[in-house]
Amino acid sequence: MEFGPHLMLAALEGAVTAAVLALMAAGLSLVFGVMRVVNVAHGEFYMLGAVLAFVVAGMAGGGAPGFVAALVAVPLIVAALAVAADRAVLRRLSYDPERTIVATIGILYILQQLALMGYGPDARPVAPPFNHRIALPWIDWGAGGPVLTWPWGLSITSYKLFVIGAAATVLAGLWLLMTRTRIGLVMRATQLDRETAQTFGIPVGRVYALVFGLGAGLAALAGVLIVPIQQAHYLMGGDALLLSFIVVIIGGLGSLPGTLIAAVLIGLSDGIISVFFSPTLAKIIATLLVALVLVFRPQGLMGKPAR
Amino acid sequence: MNARILALHGGLLALLLVLHFVLPVYHHGNLARIMVLACYAIGYNLLFGYTGLLSLGHAMFFAAGMYGMGMPFHHLGLGAELAFLAGIGTAGALALVVGLLALRTLGVAFMIVTLMFSQAFYLMILLAARWTRGDEGLVLAGADRVLFGLDLTDPDIRYLLALGLFALCLSAALWLVRRPFGRVLVAIRENPERAELLGYDIFRHKLAAVVVSGMFSGAAGAAYGLMFGYVGASFAEVHFSIFPLLWVLLGGAGTVIGPFFGVLFMFYLIDISSGLTPAYMLIAGVALVLLTLFAPQGLAGEVRRRWLRWLP
Numbered sequence: 001m002e003f004g005p006h007l008m009l010a011a012l013e014g015a016v017t018a019a020v021l022a023l024m025a026a027g028l029s030l031v032f033g034v035m036r037v038v039n040v041a042h043g044e045f046y047m048l049g050a051v052l053a054f055v056v057a058g059m060a061g062g063g064a065p066g067f068v069a070a071l072v073a074v075p076l077i078v079a080a081l082a083v084a085a086d087r088a089v090l091r092r093l094s095y096d097p098e099r100t101i102v103a104t105i106g107i108l109y110i111l112q113q114l115a116l117m118g119y120g121p122d123a124r125p126v127a128p129p130f131n132h133r134i135a136l137p138w139i140d141w142g143a144g145g146p147v148l149t150w151p152w153g154l155s156i157t158s159y160k161l162f163v164i165g166a167a168a169t170v171l172a173g174l175w176l177l178m179t180r181t182r183i184g185l186v187m188r189a190t191q192l193d194r195e196t197a198q199t200f201g202i203p204v205g206r207v208y209a210l211v212f213g214l215g216a217g218l219a220a221l222a223g224v225l226i227v228p229i230q231q232a233h234y235l236m237g238g239d240a241l242l243l244s245f246i247v248v249i250i251g252g253l254g255s256l257p258g259t260l261i262a263a264v265l266i267g268l269s270d271g272i273i274s275v276f277f278s279p280t281l282a283k284i285i286a287t288l289l290v291a292l293v294l295v296f297r298p299q300g301l302m303g304k305p306a307r
Numbered sequence: 308m309n310a311r312i313l314a315l316h317g318g319l320l321a322l323l324l325v326l327h328f329v330l331p332v333y334h335h336g337n338l339a340r341i342m343v344l345a346c347y348a349i350g351y352n353l354l355f356g357y358t359g360l361l362s363l364g365h366a367m368f369f370a371a372g373m374y375g376m377g378m379p380f381h382h383l384g385l386g387a388e389l390a391f392l393a394g395i396g397t398a399g400a401l402a403l404v405v406g407l408l409a410l411r412t413l414g415v416a417f418m419i420v421t422l423m424f425s426q427a428f429y430l431m432i433l434l435a436a437r438w439t440r441g442d443e444g445l446v447l448a449g450a451d452r453v454l455f456g457l458d459l460t461d462p463d464i465r466y467l468l469a470l471g472l473f474a475l476c477l478s479a480a481l482w483l484v485r486r487p488f489g490r491v492l493v494a495i496r497e498n499p500e501r502a503e504l505l506g507y508d509i510f511r512h513k514l515a516a517v518v519v520s521g522m523f524s525g526a527a528g529a530a531y532g533l534m535f536g537y538v539g540a541s542f543a544e545v546h547f548s549i550f551p552l553l554w555v556l557l558g559g560a561g562t563v564i565g566p567f568f569g570v571l572f573m574f575y576l577i578d579i580s581s582g583l584t585p586a587y588m589l590i591a592g593v594a595l596v597l598l599t600l601f602a603p604q605g606l607a608g609e610v611r612r613r614w615l616r617w618l619p
Contacts, residue, residue, distance in 0.1 A: 038415055092600055097415050098361055102556070103599040105549055109592025116586045238545070242426065245419065284430045291423035294416050295408050 014271020019167035022263035025247040027218030043241025044111040049223020050232035064129035082216030115234040128159040128228035342473040348566030350523025351551035356560035359496030364425030370543035372525025377538030398525020406517035429543040444539025559607030
């Protein structure tokens with residue numbers, strides 16, 4: 001393949017990564033924004049989404065109905081689990097930022113190791129509900145002007161397009177929820193000032209549980225969507241967590257539009273750098289970049305400086 | 308120094324020396340490892356327990372000590388004594404650079420920055436697989452592992468050297484936290500604004516704490532590599548940054564003697580549970596959640612709160 005089509009292929013793969021990453025990072029960012037805690041177990045909710053998708057799809061008989069069942073049920077199961085974790089652990093710590101991180105590290109290991117015990121150490125796939133190969137054209141500059149060619153290997157599957165579309169739809173829905181509904185208003189009020197919200201009769205405890213569940217549900221949804229492309233494995237949460245951290249920090253902690261822009265930026269560059277350079281080098285550059293962003297510009301690219 | 312403090316810590320060291328002669332082989336080997344890891348925990352505690360800075364990236368200092376020792380030892384044929392010092396020096400230099408950058412942040416950001424630096428360090432070890440042999444790691448030749456004429460492949464010598472290193476770290480930590488320097492660190496933990504108002508340069512004190520803590524961790528890493536003959540990337544993974552946090556939380560943050568008991572307890576807990584299930588890290592997870600919920604003071608912290616108010 002020529003350089004141009006190769007780059008386009010890398011960008012398309014990157015767009016799929018970006019879509020999944022945006023969902024996950026939106027969940028992490030929401031939890032940080034409203035509750036002011038960092039949920040280190042977020043990657044494990046993503047892993048649970050993928051692993052449970054395998055289980056639920058299997059129980060529902062596999063194929064397209066199995067996948068749809070997983071898509072609906074799994075985020076709800078994981079969200080319920082997260083709400084339980086919030087009630088049982090985080091609330092008792094009064095959401096103290098540092099102790100919450102330590103406790104969510106504990107939850108991370110508990111979920112990961114339970115998945116190892118229940119699901120085993122193997123990576124297993126879920127069949128996509130549909131999977132047509134769509135060849136893509138490329139414009140070459142021939143002798144007589146632009147010519148449309150169909151380079152071998154330049155293609156995307158219908159399922160990958162569906163993932164991008166689904167992520168965009170869910171994120172648009174999340175934005176509408178936050179800006180246009182009463183519950184979104186309540187969440188934003190809690191985010192702005194917890195005490196004042198409480199005095200105005202907002203049940204802050206229940207809002208926190210809801211937000212934590214919603215964040216985990218978004219991660220689980222990302223996990224379900226990725227399973228037909230990547231296999232489900234009990235250790236898949238680590239890298240996903242690291243990437244979403246990177247996205248949330250670059251985008252500005254707690255800023256949803258910033259998170260989205262950063263997800264597209266990181267997803268695309270991850271896809272492109274991984275194709276042309278060593279993926280390890282790409283990760284090193286990304287992690288160091290994030291650490292330096294936090295050191296020199298803690299509010300991120302889009303976030304507002306702390307008051 | 309206070310007599311009962313001396314008696315308590317000296318008593319622990321004497322007990323460990325007696326155990327050398329009575330323990331069965333398996334536990335004798337375990338305890339040697341525990342003592343080296345306890346040095347790592349003591350170093351971590353200086354930063355977390357006394358200064359109040361929670362780092363999630365200490366594995367990079369442990370690994371810097373290990374690789375700083377192992378690389379010149381393996382590739383350049385440097386003697387064990389100099390290689391050990393090189394390990395501590397590498398860890399100290401890395402801690403200085405990381406401290407200068409990471410200490411510009413506070414709280415949660417500090418935790419994430421240290422986590423990210425540590426992850427980058429781990430990935431660099433994998434990237435330089437040509438020299439570090441990546442995941443596989445380096446096996447140090449037994450014939451060269453001789454420290455001042457003492458053969459490190461002999462379990463008895465290993466135990467006594469581990470005890471010597473542990474005694475050194477324990478007394479250094481005890482001395483450090485009872486000096487004015489240690490008192491200032493506690494003041495910074497309790498109330499940074501007031502410490503600054505009293506005229507202390509908190510940035511320089513914190514930086515010194517990071518470097519000292521990094522050097523303790525590096526010494527433990529270098530000793531671990533030398534004694535057990537293996538230098539591997541797994542010691543730079545995230546798990547290995549979480550472990551010292553767990554040990555210190557369990558043993559008692561901000562106590563000199565606590566980290567040892569944290570390591571001892573956790574080591575055997577994992578040793579026993581890994582015989583039952585491959586998912587032994589589950590124990591670590593449950594322990595972390597229960598500790599943050601019910602005993603944020605840890606073992607020695609509880610003892611201090613209830614009975615021994617003088618425990619340093």
